[in-house]
Amino acid sequence: MGRPTMEDVAARAGVSRALVSLVMRGSPKVSEQRRQAVLLAAEELGYSPHAMARSLASATSTVLGAMVSDLHNAFFAEVVEGLEAAASAEGFDLILNTGGRSPSRERRAVDSLLSFRPAGIALLGPVVPASTIASAAAQAPTVLVSRASRLSTVDTVNDDGEAGSGLAVDHLVQLGHRAIAHLDGGNGSQSSLRRKGYVAAMQRNGLQPLVIASEYTDTAGAKAIRALLERGEPLPTAIVAANDFNAVGAISALEDTGLRVPDDVSVVGYDNTSLAALRHVSLTTVDQPRNEMGRLAAEALLERVRGQRSEAMHRWLHPSLVVRATTSPPSR
Amino acid sequence: MGRPTMEDVAARAGVSRALVSLVMRGSPKVSEQRRQAVLLAAEELGYSPHAMARSLASATSTVLGAMVSDLHNAFFAEVVEGLEAAASAEGFDLILNTGGRSPSRERRAVDSLLSFRPAGIALLGPVVPASTIASAAAQAPTVLVSRASRLSTVDTVNDDGEAGSGLAVDHLVQLGHRAIAHLDGGNGSQSSLRRKGYVAAMQRNGLQPLVIASEYTDTAGAKAIRALLERGEPLPTAIVAANDFNAVGAISALEDTGLRVPDDVSVVGYDNTSLAALRHVSLTTVDQPRNEMGRLAAEALLERVRGQRSEAMHRWLHPSLVVRATTSPPSR
């Protein structure tokens, strides 16, 4: 009864527990003969090492933890892929957790991760206060993804939202647009950067910025368009939306009033979610290198774990534009 | 240096380590005075219990593990919410893992979860062979979600896909449709149940079934529609799609040929993903009680953990229809 332990394997193979431990960790200082005997015994007993006992004894963990603020957002799914790939390539296991975009739940989630004493943790799009992040960073190397921080103890990996909006504006300007509005992401993560980038790009092109308050949802996007229509001013010929959801909401509100996208109004999204790629939507949008962000986050943690670096690292990745069917030269 | 241990807290509070242990586990047999002293000391030191040492010592884990086959699928995100809620209500922590819909990666993911010796594990939409599931079930109570199994050692929680397709067909028949086609989900999970339900409902209504091969993606949905058009036969007035993605692909292919949804053709999806709820899409679809599925999965595990049940439990949940804007009476 009970799962077999290292002791059981040792007894069966006729060696000591320590030798089994060496074999399990792939040590070179074991004779081939003994190694085979141990592996055979382990196989026969269906033995697999007890990760918790191991990390308790070694005081060094081979586990990385990641708190995903929002599992519904496919954005993070791809960041996780990148994390996973980089972690497992270095022999680390990744365990996940979710915080549901609620500060208190995220806090508990982070505590729960830390209770496993992981080698490091990644927080993906966390909404917790900086103090919570600081106290987590005091317990294990910590990296933030999609969240900036000036803390000297945490690393960050972000998309350069300012540059991303700039790409969108430049693309539209190149198509011949001059009246380009921006739907602002409100208090969504990174939204102020995106707004800043939009305003800067407009000014750089000698154009007048027009920012409409909105949020990171499709209903908010639709509402913003209706608000824009009610102004009675001539409608812009192009829209730089806060993100993809926001863009899709804007598109449907435009179409509701008989306007056609992109014939009457061009629309650019942000994030290049799977939604944008659907042929029914086919949204021109700004792509963040999500997979790469995950990979860099994992590498940042591993560098800290190995003591190769102790100052904070802040990476800003360059987004790129994905041109699809919702942008075209203005008809007017 | 290093994180504070129970011993540190005990020393600071002037009590024994065992007493601190009792306080941490909320035992009633501790005087209020000592309890306060211990809590204060723990607070001051920033102590939090070491989950792995705890489970090692107690041989009983308060951790549930879940392997999510596909993080990109928002379906599982909501199942996880349900799992999480039920688990934390009972004092269990949930850790996640992902297998990327690859049998070998999923196998490793399951092994990794088991190495934490969790009280039980949930496999969400796994694609591993039954033998892998059986060997996991031998190590910890196991429940499958969105995957059927006849193994007597595992519990399952599934949506009744047969009933779901029936709901879709009945809804369309009630609107007056008689020529209703089904886009089949191919080897996607549960697709054969959905097809079976469709065929049965058609026959029950005295109608001729028409099944078109397809898959669970939007491009496959579009392709299936094009295949249907090339047949040269009169087009059905309604489509029961394999799932929401498939439906959206079908809709865009229909619109590409100048047909209007729902005026010319009604379309019903399956899964009620967030995509279906977008106003731009507004898809009539079949909803699975995802949250409830997660909750039931957690409860199934906890019953096993507590030894309240040892025979397998197989739950089939009733889906419901969500009527939106892609279905209407036929024009012809």
Added chain:
DNA sequence: TCCAACCAATAGAGCGCTCTAACGCAGGAC
């Protein structure tokens, strides 16, 4: 007054593993 009963608190073993130090044994140098 005494002992049983109860309660808060503790000592100490042990969960399954890793790691340090030490061991025995081979081979080579002196």
Added chain:
DNA sequence: GTCCTGCGTTAGAGCGCTCTATTGGTTGGA
């Protein structure tokens, strides 16, 4: 023959906690 070196192997302590058994102190009933 002795000493050293190097290598494969092992004993044993200890990681941070839980749990059983036990202690000492109070209480209440006979």
